[in-house]
Every structure is written in C-alpha cells, then in structure tokens.
Amino acid sequence: MGRDIKKYHLSYIVCWSLLLWLFILAGGLSPASSWALSSQDAYVRAKRDYTDFKSSPHTKYRQFWLEHIDKFKKIYSDEPDGPVAPECLYMMASIYRELYRYSGRPGDLSASIDMYERLCKRFPKSPWAKEAKALLAKIGRPEDNAPAGEAAAGAKAEERPKLERTPVIKGLHEVKDIRSWSTSDYTRVVIDAEDQVPFKEHLLKKDPDIKKPKRLYIDIFRSCLGPNLRDPIPIMDGLLRYVRAGQYKKDTVRVVLDIESLKKYKVFYLLNPFRIVIDVIGERAEKGKEKDSGQLTLTQQLGLGVRRIxxxxxxxxxxxxxxxxxxxxxxxxxxxxxxxxxxxxxxxxxxxxxxxxxxxxxxxxxxxxxxxxxxxxxxxxxxxxxxxxxxxxxxxxxxxxxxxxxxxxxxxxxxxxxxxxxxxxxxxxxxxxxxxxxxxxxxxxxxxxxxxxxxxxxxxxxxxxxxxxxxxxxxxxxxxxxxxxxxxxxxxxxxxxxxxxxxxxxxxxxxxxxxxxxxxxxxxxxxxxxxxxxxxxxxxxxxxxxxxxxx
CATH class of the missing domain: 3.40.630.40 (Zn-dependent exopeptidases)
Structure with missing residues (x-):
C-alpha cells in the first residue's frame, strides 16, 4: 500500500511538471522575458540612483562610488548574457573612470579600462561597444581623464594630483547648462551662464605624433561649474565626439570640444540671458560655401536651387x-x-x-x-x-x-x-x-x-x-x-x-x-x-x- 502511495505521488509530480513546461512552451509564461523585465527595472533603478548620487555631497567618499559600481555588478553577474549586460559593463567602466577623476588612483583607471575591454570582447556588435572603443582610444591622455581642465602637458596619468570638488568662491557666476544641435557637417553648441563674464577661445592643432585630434576649448573666467555639468555630453555626429566641462581653475570653467573633423568655427555671445554660442562647420559644409563670382552667385552657377525653406x-x-x-x-x-x-x-x-x-x-x-x-x-x-x-x-x-x-x-x-x-x-x-x-x-x-x-x-x-x-x-x-x-x-x-x-x-x-x-x-x-x-x-x-x- 505504501509503495502504491509513493508511486501515486511521483506520478502526480511528474504530471504537473510536464503540464507546467507545456504551458511555458506554449507562451503562457516566459522565464527569460520575466527575468529580462526585472533586470531592466533593476538597471533603470541603479542608473537613477547613480544620477542622484553625482549631485550629492557623498561624492567625496569612496565607499559610495563602490556601492554604485556593485549595483551594476550584481545585475551583470546575475545575468551575464542578459539584455542589459552591455549597459552594466559600460556603466561600471564609466563610474570607475569618473571615480579616477576624483581619486587619482591608477587602479581605478585600470578597472575602467578592463571593463571597457570586456564589453568590446563580449558584445562586439553592441552600440555600447562602439562607444567603449572610442573611449579606450582616448583613455590615458591627461586632458581626457581630468575634469576638462588639462593636466600639465605630457604628464602621465598617475602623476596627476588628487582631484577635489572646487569650493564655490563668492562672486563667481555659475555655468548652468550646455545645449547642442548637430548634423554630420554642422554643430551649434550653446553654453548658458548665470551672468555676462569674459571668456577666451583656443584651438589646439592636431598632433599626429601623440595621436591627438584638434581640440577647441573655451575658458570662461570668474565662473564656477554648475552641478548638472559633471558628465561629458556625447554628440558623435562626425564633427564632434563630446563636449566636456570642468572647473579648470578656482575661478575658471573650461569647456572642451573633442573634434572629429573641422574646417572652421565661430564663437560669439548673445545677451539677455548671457550665453556663448559655438558654431562648428565641417569640411562638407565648407565645400558648398557660396562665393561671389561675376554676376552670378555660386548657387546659380552650380544650379543648386532651393529645395528646403x-x-x-x-x-x-x-x-x-x-x-x-x-x-x-x-x-x-x-x-x-x-x-x-x-x-x-x-x-x-x-x-x-x-x-x-x-x-x-x-x-x-x-x-x-x-x-x-x-x-x-x-x-x-x-x-x-x-x-x-x-x-x-x-x-x-x-x-x-x-x-x-x-x-x-x-x-x-x-x-x-x-x-x-x-x-x-x-x-x-x-x-x-x-x-x-x-x-x-x-x-x-x-x-x-x-x-x-x-x-x-x-x-x-x-x-x-x-x-x-x-x-x-x-x-x-x-x-x-x-x-x-x-x-x-x-x-x-x-x-x-x-x-x-x-x-x-x-x-x-x-x-x-x-x-x-x-x-x-x-x-x-x-x-x-x-x-x-x-x-x-x-x-x-x-x-x-x-x-x-x-x-
């Protein structure tokens, strides 16, 4: 009798297990999709927490940086081939790199490089891998790893001093926001400032010996960096790659434009409110520039016509x-x-x-x-x-x-x-x-x-x-x-x-x-x-x- 009962229970368990798997295969429940939703939710929550953290006073404590890295690490470890795995690797690399800007520890930079390389190796077709490759090509340059203010020319990454948040000095005006509009041959960048302040532009020529592209930067004097401008702003339009802002000196904000290709640029300011406008023009746009030639304009000579008003x-x-x-x-x-x-x-x-x-x-x-x-x-x-x-x-x-x-x-x-x-x-x-x-x-x-x-x-x-x-x-x-x-x-x-x-x-x-x-x-x-x-x-x-x- 006992044996019959055990056989009955075993048959009962097997039967229900088969029914459950049939239900799953029929589409009634998808463990993978259910888990994907939970991992995505966890990623969104972790990213939101990190964004809030960056504008908090806790950034001066190393333990809080590591806690945010651990959040993305846990999501990645739970599902290393999941839908948000590439994003988690990218975020871990980015946080380590940002931490390095504050700590100056070579180990933080090495950890960032390791994460970027792992992303490129494991998910080569991911758009995050493309961005990681671009960043890997730049990491190690002092101006890319310090807040837009550049370290002494030729200084090695490990020789940089410890980077701290610059205390607000009375009488400084805040650089509040950076906005941009772009195409493959034209980009307009607008820097919004609290009040009219002096500024100066600089263009560094391309240096193929050390693999540095052209860089345009604006030094804005009597200014301090607003809390929303800690992260590089990706543009990636073929003209510009990133716009970066940082407290270069105690009373100077530097905004750096990483340039892919540039034929010419213009920098001017507008008032009420004060803002600095940077127009960057690429080579393709420059080729189409009109010039006066006799009685007919170049538009008329080439028959370009009017197609969009x-x-x-x-x-x-x-x-x-x-x-x-x-x-x-x-x-x-x-x-x-x-x-x-x-x-x-x-x-x-x-x-x-x-x-x-x-x-x-x-x-x-x-x-x-x-x-x-x-x-x-x-x-x-x-x-x-x-x-x-x-x-x-x-x-x-x-x-x-x-x-x-x-x-x-x-x-x-x-x-x-x-x-x-x-x-x-x-x-x-x-x-x-x-x-x-x-x-x-x-x-x-x-x-x-x-x-x-x-x-x-x-x-x-x-x-x-x-x-x-x-x-x-x-x-x-x-x-x-x-x-x-x-x-x-x-x-x-x-x-x-x-x-x-x-x-x-x-x-x-x-x-x-x-x-x-x-x-x-x-x-x-x-x-x-x-x-x-x-x-x-x-x-x-x-x-x-x-x-x-x-x-």
Missing part, C-alpha cells in the same frame, strides 16, 4: 512679442501668417517647408537658427509684427543681417532680440567676424524680392501701405545662418489702422500670398539663371486677380 514664426510661449493697441499678440498673428505661407509655398513650388514652431511654444533665438542649419535649409525667413513708441509709425520692412543702417533699425533689432540698444551697439563690434559676404549679398537679394512683392501686392488692394524698405541690422535670430536669411516685419501692432487689419483673416491671407510671391520670385530667379532654356520650369507668380482696394 525654413519659416520661423517669431516669439511664442512665454514670449508674447509685441502687444497691439487692440490686445493682439505678435506671437499669435505671426504663427497664423507663417502657416498660411507654408501652405502656399508647398502648393506652388517643388520644395519642402519646415516651421521652427507650429504651435504656441517658446524657442530661444539661437535654437531657431540651429534648426534652420541642422535641417539644411536653403532659405530662412523669420516673420514678425512690428511695434514702435510712436503710434504714427506704420508700414512694412524687411531686414537682413548686417550692421544697423539707422537708429530705427537699432530699435527694432533691440526689441526682437529682447535686449537694449547699447547691447546691440556692443554686438556690432564683433559682427564683422560672424558674417560671410556671400550670405549678405544673397540675403539682401531675398529681402528685396520679399519687400517688393509684399508692398506691391498689398498696395493694389489696400490704401496707406507704407514702404519702409529693405534695411540691415544685427538680429540674433539671423546670426550664424548658413543660408540666405531675412526677417520681415509685416505691419505695426502699435498703429491703430494696421492693428485692426491684423485682426482680419483676409489681410493675413493677403500678407501670406505676397510673402510667398517674394520667396517664389527669388526661387524662380535662381532657377532660371542656370537651367537650359528647354528645361526651365514654369514657376512664375500667380496671376493677379484685380479687385477694389480695401480700406
């Missing part, structure tokens, strides 16, 4: 722009007009149209230009509505980037830049180094087409349309644009008649029609300059529909 509705979000006498907000009016222009251009021309914003959202001025450059626009048109202290001021005017042509142009630039006329005057001192003559010439030509079509078209249907002409001024939003670019002021919100017109959808539609006419005429002129007679496309202006003038 970037339209920029000014202001947005927290920035209302000008407020009209009737309560209209500039940000709302120009967004409506820009959307109409986009629709009309897409209907008429074989080119794409990109908006910097398509809703009520805030964008910084430098970001708008960066969008135009990274989207590889062929034209950039920023659309605004004007305002003036004198309520009698009215009319339409179109600007291109250059030194201010008169006091009114200075005033308009100061308003659109959200700064003072004094700051505009200071900016003009450095503007000559920021502008390319060919872009000025093409921008002037585009501005003339837009202004002529806007004024000419509106005059046929409205009275008292005042032509303020084509002007030049240093608008922040146009600085650094790699294509012909203009800023158009469509009417005055401060003038009672024009403010009333800007409430009328018909008037806004007419503005969009004629603004599109100006862009189309510029495109047609460029195309006709190089296309053979048989192949010329019919991109003429829309036929006029005469009607009575409006008041």
């Amino acid at each position: 970037v339209l920029d509705p000014g202001h947005g979000g927290k920035d209302c722009g000008a407020i009209g006498v009737n309560g209209l907000k500039e940000k709302d009016i120009v967004l409506k007009v820009t959307k109409k222009v986009k629709q009309k251009i897409e209907e008429r021309l074989r080119c794409s149209v990109i908006l910097t914003r398509d809703k009520d959202a805030f964008l910084s001025l430098e970001e708008r230009t960066a969008i135009a450059n990274t989207k590889k626009g062929d034209l950039f048109v920023s659309i605004h509505a004007n305002s003036a202290p004198n309520p009698e001021a009215r009319g339409i005017e179109t600007y291109f980037l250059n030194l201010a042509s008169d006091e009114d142009a200075m005033r308009v630039a100061a308003r659109e830049n959200a700064t003072s006329t004094k700051n505009i005057s200071d900016l003009q001192k450095i503007l000559n180094d920021l502008m390319l003559n060919c872009k000025i010439n093409e921008s002037c030509r585009l501005a003339e087409y837009v202004q002529d079509c806007l004024v000419g078209g509106l005059t046929k249907r409205y009275e008292q349309v005042n032509n303020l002409g084509v002007k030049q001024a240093p608008f922040f939003v146009l600085i650094g644009a790699q294509m012909p670019s203009v800023l158009v002021e469509i009417s005055f919100l401060s003038h009672p008649l024009e403010a009333d017109r800007l409430k009328d959808e018909g008037y806004l539609n007419d503005i969009a029609e004629h603004l599109a006419d100006g862009i189309q005429k510029y495109v047609r002129d460029t195309e006709l300059a190089y296309l053979p007679v048989q192949g010329r496309t019919q991109t003429g202006l829309r036929p006029e529909h005469p009607s009575a003038k409006r008041h």
Whole structure:
C-alpha cells in the first residue's frame, strides 16, 4: 500500500511538471522575458540612483562610488548574457573612470579600462561597444581623464594630483547648462551662464605624433561649474565626439570640444540671458560655401536651387512679442501668417517647408537658427509684427543681417532680440567676424524680392501701405545662418489702422500670398539663371486677380 502511495505521488509530480513546461512552451509564461523585465527595472533603478548620487555631497567618499559600481555588478553577474549586460559593463567602466577623476588612483583607471575591454570582447556588435572603443582610444591622455581642465602637458596619468570638488568662491557666476544641435557637417553648441563674464577661445592643432585630434576649448573666467555639468555630453555626429566641462581653475570653467573633423568655427555671445554660442562647420559644409563670382552667385552657377525653406514664426510661449493697441499678440498673428505661407509655398513650388514652431511654444533665438542649419535649409525667413513708441509709425520692412543702417533699425533689432540698444551697439563690434559676404549679398537679394512683392501686392488692394524698405541690422535670430536669411516685419501692432487689419483673416491671407510671391520670385530667379532654356520650369507668380482696394 505504501509503495502504491509513493508511486501515486511521483506520478502526480511528474504530471504537473510536464503540464507546467507545456504551458511555458506554449507562451503562457516566459522565464527569460520575466527575468529580462526585472533586470531592466533593476538597471533603470541603479542608473537613477547613480544620477542622484553625482549631485550629492557623498561624492567625496569612496565607499559610495563602490556601492554604485556593485549595483551594476550584481545585475551583470546575475545575468551575464542578459539584455542589459552591455549597459552594466559600460556603466561600471564609466563610474570607475569618473571615480579616477576624483581619486587619482591608477587602479581605478585600470578597472575602467578592463571593463571597457570586456564589453568590446563580449558584445562586439553592441552600440555600447562602439562607444567603449572610442573611449579606450582616448583613455590615458591627461586632458581626457581630468575634469576638462588639462593636466600639465605630457604628464602621465598617475602623476596627476588628487582631484577635489572646487569650493564655490563668492562672486563667481555659475555655468548652468550646455545645449547642442548637430548634423554630420554642422554643430551649434550653446553654453548658458548665470551672468555676462569674459571668456577666451583656443584651438589646439592636431598632433599626429601623440595621436591627438584638434581640440577647441573655451575658458570662461570668474565662473564656477554648475552641478548638472559633471558628465561629458556625447554628440558623435562626425564633427564632434563630446563636449566636456570642468572647473579648470578656482575661478575658471573650461569647456572642451573633442573634434572629429573641422574646417572652421565661430564663437560669439548673445545677451539677455548671457550665453556663448559655438558654431562648428565641417569640411562638407565648407565645400558648398557660396562665393561671389561675376554676376552670378555660386548657387546659380552650380544650379543648386532651393529645395528646403525654413519659416520661423517669431516669439511664442512665454514670449508674447509685441502687444497691439487692440490686445493682439505678435506671437499669435505671426504663427497664423507663417502657416498660411507654408501652405502656399508647398502648393506652388517643388520644395519642402519646415516651421521652427507650429504651435504656441517658446524657442530661444539661437535654437531657431540651429534648426534652420541642422535641417539644411536653403532659405530662412523669420516673420514678425512690428511695434514702435510712436503710434504714427506704420508700414512694412524687411531686414537682413548686417550692421544697423539707422537708429530705427537699432530699435527694432533691440526689441526682437529682447535686449537694449547699447547691447546691440556692443554686438556690432564683433559682427564683422560672424558674417560671410556671400550670405549678405544673397540675403539682401531675398529681402528685396520679399519687400517688393509684399508692398506691391498689398498696395493694389489696400490704401496707406507704407514702404519702409529693405534695411540691415544685427538680429540674433539671423546670426550664424548658413543660408540666405531675412526677417520681415509685416505691419505695426502699435498703429491703430494696421492693428485692426491684423485682426482680419483676409489681410493675413493677403500678407501670406505676397510673402510667398517674394520667396517664389527669388526661387524662380535662381532657377532660371542656370537651367537650359528647354528645361526651365514654369514657376512664375500667380496671376493677379484685380479687385477694389480695401480700406
């Protein structure tokens, strides 16, 4: 009897075991996927804890660094072939390397190298392995293992002094953030600082003997590093690899750009708030640079044409722009007009149209230009509505980037830049180094087409349309644009008649029609300059529909 009971229990266990495995094989339960979720959750939690740790005062205690390494080590040890195994190896290597920046212990650097090498060997096809290989090629250089401030030239890694957090000195201004926009041949980096401070740029030439690429760095004086800028910022776009920031001296922050390839660069600053802008241009972009040559531009000679247009509705979000006498907000009016222009251009021309914003959202001025450059626009048109202290001021005017042509142009630039006329005057001192003559010439030509079509078209249907002409001024939003670019002021919100017109959808539609006419005429002129007679496309202006003038 006892034997029968034991046989029964054994059969019962075997039966249920078989049923359980059949259920698993049928997809009812996947141990691997269940474990993958738990390991991923553990990784996310460990990474979040490490991010919090880096901004805490505990970074000066070695034991806390090792505890965070152990968290990733446990996840990796539990499942060395799991879905987050490469990330865990990468994080362990990165933490050891960051710890070495503080401790100066050669063993920490060796442990970092071991982890990177293990990652490359075990997971060669992982994107983390690619990044690890790039870092391995650099590790051992003093400037890469110290906080962006470089150790003495030629010093060995183990000779570096112990690195401590620099105490905050009274009177220093914080470097708060670093932002970037990039493509394979253009990158814009913006350094946000608490207040205006002096800075100086340096370019170190490539040194093949010690396998060092070009490096561009900015020393920002009377400054301290913000708590969010401890980690290198990966860009990896073919132009730049990383942007690194560190406390080089007690009162100097150094920002280093690790450069893959560079043809030229520009560094300038903008105000309110103060920020340093770095435009890096690659060799491919430089090859396409336009130069004046006789009566035809290089664009016309090579037949590059216009394939992509970037339209920029000014202001947005927290920035209302000008407020009209009737309560209209500039940000709302120009967004409506820009959307109409986009629709009309897409209907008429074989080119794409990109908006910097398509809703009520805030964008910084430098970001708008960066969008135009990274989207590889062929034209950039920023659309605004004007305002003036004198309520009698009215009319339409179109600007291109250059030194201010008169006091009114200075005033308009100061308003659109959200700064003072004094700051505009200071900016003009450095503007000559920021502008390319060919872009000025093409921008002037585009501005003339837009202004002529806007004024000419509106005059046929409205009275008292005042032509303020084509002007030049240093608008922040146009600085650094790699294509012909203009800023158009469509009417005055401060003038009672024009403010009333800007409430009328018909008037806004007419503005969009004629603004599109100006862009189309510029495109047609460029195309006709190089296309053979048989192949010329019919991109003429829309036929006029005469009607009575409006008041």
